[in-house]
Amino acid sequence: MITATPTQHEPKNYINSDYGIKSWLLTQDHKRIAILYLIVVTAFFFLGGLFAVLIRIELATPAGDLVDSNVYNKLFTMHGIIMVFFFLIPSIPAILGNFLIPLMIGAKDLAFPKINLLSWYIYVAGGVFTLYALMRGGVDTGWTFYTPFSTSYSNSYVIATGLGIFINGFSAILTGLNFIVTIHRMRAPGMTWFRLPLFVWAHYATSMIQVLGTPVIAVTLLLLILERGLHIGIFDPALGGDPVLYQHLFWFYSHPAVYIMILPAMGVVSEIISCFCKKAPFGYSFIAFSSIAIAVFGFLVWGHHLFVSSQSVYAGMVFSMLSYLVAIPSAIKVFNWTSTMYKASVEMSTPMLYAIGFIGLFTIGGLTGLFVAALGIDVHVTDTYFVVAHFHYIMVGGAIMGFLGGIHFWWPKITGRMYADTWSKLSAIIIFVGFNLTFFPQFILGYLGMPRRYHVYPPEFQVFNVLSSAGASILGFGYLLPFCYLLYSLKFGPKAPANPWGAVGLEWQTSSPPISENFEVTPVVTQDAYQYSTREEVKVG
Amino acid sequence: MASHAVTDLRHHFENHDQQKDASTLGMWIFLVTEIMFFGGLFLAYIAYRTAYPDAFGAASNTLNIPLGAVNTAVLICSSLTMAMAVHSAAIGKNKLLITFLIATLVLGGVFLGVKAYEYHDKFVEHHVPGPNFDFKSEDAKHPVDPHNASLYFALYFAMTGLHASHMIIGAVIIVVLIRMAAKNRFTPEWHTPIELFGLYWHFVDIVWIFLFPLLYLIDPKNK
Amino acid sequence: MDSKSITFFPEQASSIAGTVDNLYLFLVLISAFFSLLIAGLIIYFAVKYRRRSDADMPVPAHGGLLLEITWSVIPLGISMVIFAWGASIFFTESRPPADSMEIWVTGKQWMWKVQHMEGQREINELHIPVGRNIKLTLTSEDVIHDFYVPEFRTKADVVPGRYTTEWFRPTKTGKYHIFCAEYCGTKHSGMVGAVYVMQPADYAMWLTNGGAQGSxxxxxxxxxxxxxxxxxxxxxxxxxxxxxxxxxxxxxxxxxxxxxxxxxxxxxxxxxxxxxxxxxxxxxxxxxxxxxxxxxxxxxxxxxxxxxxxxxxxxxxxxxxxxxxxxxxxxxxxxxxxxxxxxxxxxxx
Incomplete structure (x- = not known):
């Protein structure tokens, strides 16, 4: 498309096809937009992480000595909002999904490139609103914005933050819409549904949730803003409204949102395991359909966040039982990934370390989900650190492990450079150890009864809090390492070949980094995904 | 050929069919998100109407049913003119297309005008939730808690307001479409924007078809 | 209670605490079994089937429907057992016995106000006799709170504009934590108090010493x-x-x-x-x-x-x-x- 001759002798690709800040900010290339997302998402990750570090330092002692309660409450609120809405939800879909889905299905771009760019701008605008609220003094409602505290009692910037998340929601909606249409309509000739990589299936399921769920949180936040601004009474018991209705609406989105975070990570893990076992994932169609099943069941279980909120006993039972049904597709995935390694040819590369770490941590996160879905136990542990530990095992142990695994797996494809292998393996191990030390003690704390969102706590909880804070310092250090050596590799890393891992996906058949049009000629797909050569084939050949 | 530039295939599509299919599917998915968006409000409405049926009935009785009915008719007519516009574009009658788009715009404007008049009435009657809210049931024998009536009006304004904002956005898009049509940009082969906008307009119409009975006609004791 | 040694359980001070802990232990065992199974298999496979040379090739695995069904149905069965067990505990927890002694609790930012039938009122403290079924009726003056006593393994949200209930039968005298477990604003972590579980005779004495003016x-x-x-x-x-x-x-x-x-x-x-x-x-x-x-x-x-x-x-x-x-x-x-x-x-x- 751009005819200027490149100054260096590199072959043309999407990075050197054009120069200047405008060529990035006005790009419609899905790969460049993915890079734009990568930059902003990383910034938000470290901002949210900074808040987490401050929280953990504060909690190293039972007294409130680092910050006062007001500041502490704002810290965990902003940590939650930034991590959930501005890091976890866009992380894998908007970066890796954006970059890879067209490559994996043999398309030149997403179906709606302009909308894709618009999504990024909307995301940035939502982020700016939220950061504005943060600069002005932050918000102290918890990322859940429970009414009537958020609507009538909090003295913080609820409306600005709510608007930020509201705006950001449209970015997720448009990305999901773009993915669905792309997967339906843009597949290369021969790329049938059952030849799609599992990464694409996972993103299809994710997009379904984004498209169906996000509008509900949008309208819920709109009502919240109206209630706070105009006191229309919809969530205010003093005016006949029902504060618990807010919780229903909120969790109708926010529970499925957990699957927006974890499903793409599952897709990443399926790709990595297959590649470094050099064989097709065990039970392809079961992994594919379990993604869809998780997306569907995910919409039916929101009430398990309301077991003690005065919801009826029978509603609680129905939601509890449905929650167990979500566990089954998750278990199917774990068993299938593990079986893929059976009689495989396993290479312990960095992405594989992350993928294995993912399986371990997701297994623990999923199994502790069985605890909190059990009504009798949930009454004791809900709103305690047990829940905090549980969802961090899913979101940090699961989603971030998947994200980092994916970044390491496709880094050569995205940047055309290889990173330092020793450093990357070391940091994968540091992150795994630091993570467990941070969050495992929180299970014990929670069962002992330490409530979440506590600024000061009784001294008998200190031992486990100190362990957790120590783990957090290791984890924080671990997250800085990839940032450093990946940046370093951009300039000094060795050039990556088109297919450094010997993988079979379509994205590996084009150059690293890919050309702007992705493929020289539109690929024609003639076989299933993951056709690695195996022993039998050798014998036959 | 003026239309050529517009019908030109965007670089990442293989052919026109694919491009059109993608746009149409995208529009349908967008409408699904719209359903979920309105769905949250409908859920709140159902919850509170179940909780306070009398207050909702009494509050609903203060609405101007004839005006609501007129507006319903106006919107249905505008859907018809929109459908005619799509048809005109498909058979390549550009003048007719412009006429029907203008008719749709005018009908949409009439709807919004009537709606504004109704809102004005509500302001005058102090039926807008807030500090000046004041409500007394018309049926003195069966008074209702004004708080609950306030909830009804909060939902009334939220739902019709959201609907009206969709109408306003739609009106802006029609103006753009009329300008495009005036420049002969649409052909029988390529008039996707008209078709997609038709879907949107019909959707907004259907939302009103639900809103009208739910908000205006709910009180069984209504005479 | 006062022991400074590291424990993994809060004290069992109510009639349901033991049953909740039993289910918890059952789940810990299940989780340990599956975590170790998965971790063990992964490590075993990773070592046994590690790539020794670039020419190394895997043996293709043929996905078995029977296998898939097995590892779907077994977890389903186990989870239904957990569901039924948890639900039965919950059912007990949500149905206060008819002979419960009633106490009213009001939450407000950031304190607990308690009224006893006999007229005693207390703030951030709750005195109750051991061995009696106690039913709290809870409401809030402002935002949502949550009345949580870890040693009793129970909690309930305290919602403005409605009454919620929570019951327990303390089985052990002593002093236990009251925590507000639903985030309620600046001093959320200061909205704590103590339950004093007393011998019935001591409780009767406490009632008479309270100086309450009328029931x-x-x-x-x-x-x-x-x-x-x-x-x-x-x-x-x-x-x-x-x-x-x-x-x-x-x-x-x-x-x-x-x-x-x-x-x-x-x-x-x-x-x-x-x-x-x-x-x-x-x-x-x-x-x-x-x-x-x-x-x-x-x-x-x-x-x-x-x-x-x-x-x-x-x-x-x-x-x-x-x-x-x-x-x-x-x-x-x-x-x-x-x-x-x-x-x-x-x-x-």
Whole structure:
């Protein structure tokens, strides 16, 4: 498309096809937009992480000595909002999904490139609103914005933050819409549904949730803003409204949102395991359909966040039982990934370390989900650190492990450079150890009864809090390492070949980094995904 | 050929069919998100109407049913003119297309005008939730808690307001479409924007078809 | 309780604590088994099938439907056992026994206010006798709170505008934590207190030393006079408003032929939102008492109405099963019970 001759002798690709800040900010290339997302998402990750570090330092002692309660409450609120809405939800879909889905299905771009760019701008605008609220003094409602505290009692910037998340929601909606249409309509000739990589299936399921769920949180936040601004009474018991209705609406989105975070990570893990076992994932169609099943069941279980909120006993039972049904597709995935390694040819590369770490941590996160879905136990542990530990095992142990695994797996494809292998393996191990030390003690704390969102706590909880804070310092250090050596590799890393891992996906058949049009000629797909050569084939050949 | 530039295939599509299919599917998915968006409000409405049926009935009785009915008719007519516009574009009658788009715009404007008049009435009657809210049931024998009536009006304004904002956005898009049509940009082969906008307009119409009975006609004791 | 050694469980100080811990232990075992199984297999495969050379090739695996079904059905079976177990504990937790001793708790930013039937009031403390079923009726003056006692393994949200309940039977004397478990604003972590579980004799002593001026129902009666309720709600039913004698726990016919149960929530609503439900055949003339009576005052009025109610129960707040009704009647059945013949003596006042 751009005819200027490149100054260096590199072959043309999407990075050197054009120069200047405008060529990035006005790009419609899905790969460049993915890079734009990568930059902003990383910034938000470290901002949210900074808040987490401050929280953990504060909690190293039972007294409130680092910050006062007001500041502490704002810290965990902003940590939650930034991590959930501005890091976890866009992380894998908007970066890796954006970059890879067209490559994996043999398309030149997403179906709606302009909308894709618009999504990024909307995301940035939502982020700016939220950061504005943060600069002005932050918000102290918890990322859940429970009414009537958020609507009538909090003295913080609820409306600005709510608007930020509201705006950001449209970015997720448009990305999901773009993915669905792309997967339906843009597949290369021969790329049938059952030849799609599992990464694409996972993103299809994710997009379904984004498209169906996000509008509900949008309208819920709109009502919240109206209630706070105009006191229309919809969530205010003093005016006949029902504060618990807010919780229903909120969790109708926010529970499925957990699957927006974890499903793409599952897709990443399926790709990595297959590649470094050099064989097709065990039970392809079961992994594919379990993604869809998780997306569907995910919409039916929101009430398990309301077991003690005065919801009826029978509603609680129905939601509890449905929650167990979500566990089954998750278990199917774990068993299938593990079986893929059976009689495989396993290479312990960095992405594989992350993928294995993912399986371990997701297994623990999923199994502790069985605890909190059990009504009798949930009454004791809900709103305690047990829940905090549980969802961090899913979101940090699961989603971030998947994200980092994916970044390491496709880094050569995205940047055309290889990173330092020793450093990357070391940091994968540091992150795994630091993570467990941070969050495992929180299970014990929670069962002992330490409530979440506590600024000061009784001294008998200190031992486990100190362990957790120590783990957090290791984890924080671990997250800085990839940032450093990946940046370093951009300039000094060795050039990556088109297919450094010997993988079979379509994205590996084009150059690293890919050309702007992705493929020289539109690929024609003639076989299933993951056709690695195996022993039998050798014998036959 | 003026239309050529517009019908030109965007670089990442293989052919026109694919491009059109993608746009149409995208529009349908967008409408699904719209359903979920309105769905949250409908859920709140159902919850509170179940909780306070009398207050909702009494509050609903203060609405101007004839005006609501007129507006319903106006919107249905505008859907018809929109459908005619799509048809005109498909058979390549550009003048007719412009006429029907203008008719749709005018009908949409009439709807919004009537709606504004109704809102004005509500302001005058102090039926807008807030500090000046004041409500007394018309049926003195069966008074209702004004708080609950306030909830009804909060939902009334939220739902019709959201609907009206969709109408306003739609009106802006029609103006753009009329300008495009005036420049002969649409052909029988390529008039996707008209078709997609038709879907949107019909959707907004259907939302009103639900809103009208739910908000205006709910009180069984209504005479 | 005072031991400084590291523990993994809070003390078991209520009748359900043991059952919750048993299910928890069962789940810990299940989780340990599956975590170790998966971790063990992954490590074993990773070592055994590690790539030794680039020419190394895997043996293809043929996905087996039978295998997939097996590892779907076994977890399903296990999780249904967990579900049933957890649900049965929850069912017990959500149904206060009929003989429960009642205590009213009001949450506000950032304190707990407790009223005992006998009239004692305390803040951020709760004194109760060991071995009795205790039922708390909870409400909030502002935002949502949550009354949590880890040693009792139970909690309940405290929601403004409605009554929620929580019950437990303490089995061990001692001092335990009260935590607010639902985030409620700046001093959320300061909204803590202590439960003192005492021997019944000590509790009786504590009650007499409290210097309470009259029981809750007596105070409620005083409020009933003071607010002028009595001028319309006359005992003989000749006032302009329905009599409240014998009302509590009975079905009431309101406008349009609907029937509601006159429980604590209904009484509260009628005081604060009198237009919400008008008793059939009466004019809607009652003014609201919002702002004139506190949540605690409303609780006293509820107790007063209860005290002049039908004398067929031991005085539980929500209608309790009449001892004379036969058959099983949880929930709605007893709410509609109109059994006028009960003769049980009310609990000690």
């Amino acid at each position: 809750m129902s007596q105070r409620g009666e005083a409020l009933f006079q003071q607010l002028g309720c009595v001028t319309c709600h006359q005992a003989d039913g000749h006032g302009r408003c329905p009599t409240l004698v014998g009302l509590f726990g009975k079905p009431v016919e309101i406008q349009h032929g609907q029937v509601v149960n006159a429980d604590a929530s209904y009484i509260r609503e009628s005081i604060l939102y009198p237009q919400a439900k008008i008793v059939a055949g009466y004019e809607p003339i009652m003014p609201t008492f919002q702002g004139q009576v506190t949540e605690e005052g409303v609780q006293q009025l509820v107790e007063y109405v209860k005290s002049i109610g039908p004398k067929d129960t031991t005085g539980a707040g929500a209608p309790t099963p009449s001892p004379l009704t036969t058959g099983s009647q949880p929930g709605t059945a007893q709410q509609r019970a109109t059994n006028p013949t009960a003769i049980t003596v009310p609990g000690k006042r």
